[in-house]
Amino acid sequence: MTQESLHRVVALVDAGSNPFELGCATEVFGLRRPELGRDLYDFRLCAATRRIRMRDGFFELAGIAPLDAVDEADTVIVPNRPDIDVPRRPAVLDAIRRAHARGARLVGFCSGAFTLAEAGVLDGRRATAHWQWAARFRSRFPRVHLETDVLFVDDGDILTSAGSAAALDLGLHLVRRDHGAEIANAVSRRLVFAHRDGGQRQFIERPIPDIPDDSLAPLLAWAREHLDRPLSVADLAARMTVSPATLHRRFRVQLGTTPLAWLTGERVTLARRLLERGESRLDVVARRSGLGTATNLRALVRRETGLTPSEYRHRFSRDDAPGRR
Known part of the structure; x- marks a missing residue:
């Protein structure tokens, strides 16, 4: 270019x-x-x-x-x-x-x-x-x-x-x-910056945590490595050995969002990256990102980007994307 x-x-x-x-x-x-x-x-x-x-x-x-x-x-x-x-x-x-x-x-x-x-x-x-x-x-x-x-x-x-x-x-x-x-x-x-979604709150009051640390970071890292699994909020809560209600409160305090919204956002981001790498089989993208079906994939990618998965792949694939001003 x-x-x-x-x-x-x-x-x-x-x-x-x-x-x-x-x-x-x-x-x-x-x-x-x-x-x-x-x-x-x-x-x-x-x-x-x-x-x-x-x-x-x-x-x-x-x-x-x-x-x-x-x-x-x-x-x-x-x-x-x-x-x-x-x-x-x-x-x-x-x-x-x-x-x-x-x-x-x-x-x-x-x-x-x-x-x-x-x-x-x-x-x-x-x-x-x-x-x-x-x-x-x-x-x-x-x-x-x-x-x-x-x-x-x-x-x-x-x-x-x-x-x-x-x-x-x-x-x-x-x-x-x-x-x-x-x-x-x-x-x-x-x-070396963790990109935050725009919908997160500007100002989150975070009290000094008691020991042990209740940071969500280990859970988030683990979940990102297992997005191809049918993870639920209950699964995430069990991973942290807390109740779903407690997990929900911690997500609200630390991230300003809900566990389900975070999980869906991570799945859509992974799906977009797979499309950008040239994967054209929507059922494969849906399965590897944990979105389940091609129909769900289409709906969520369109909601997030305004494009169909095929349009998104054509626009952002490293092999297909034309030079854009």
């Missing part, structure tokens, strides 16, 4: 931007991927001025692309910064509106939702932002449907994430959406 055919991601930086989210964007979209044998994105930074002072004056950026780089982007990551009450530059907001009007994908990490809302592109749309700013966001932008109990929101061409670390979750979600679960898993491994 040539550099010209790569999906172009432009991160728009403005005065006071937070370095962490910018680093997340660079890590996910900007690094070379020699272990994959190809690059995934054409990534660059841009700004409205030649020099940009980052949050709290930590450092300045210089030598990055001018603002008109946004006009050539397939995906635009909008500025985020902690001083949410300071208006964004009119030129920056205009660039975001132009990108939205021509169909570019817009991404807001953390307080980036404020930038998108100020540009007027979130009216009537779903979004999320850091939980501590929820009341102020709703007060300023009542026409936006703010969801504060999730890590990120994928509303098609506009995506937003919650607190800083959720930028990595959303970034990996975009990689999975663009390149499939197998590639996203490879990027996640390189980051």
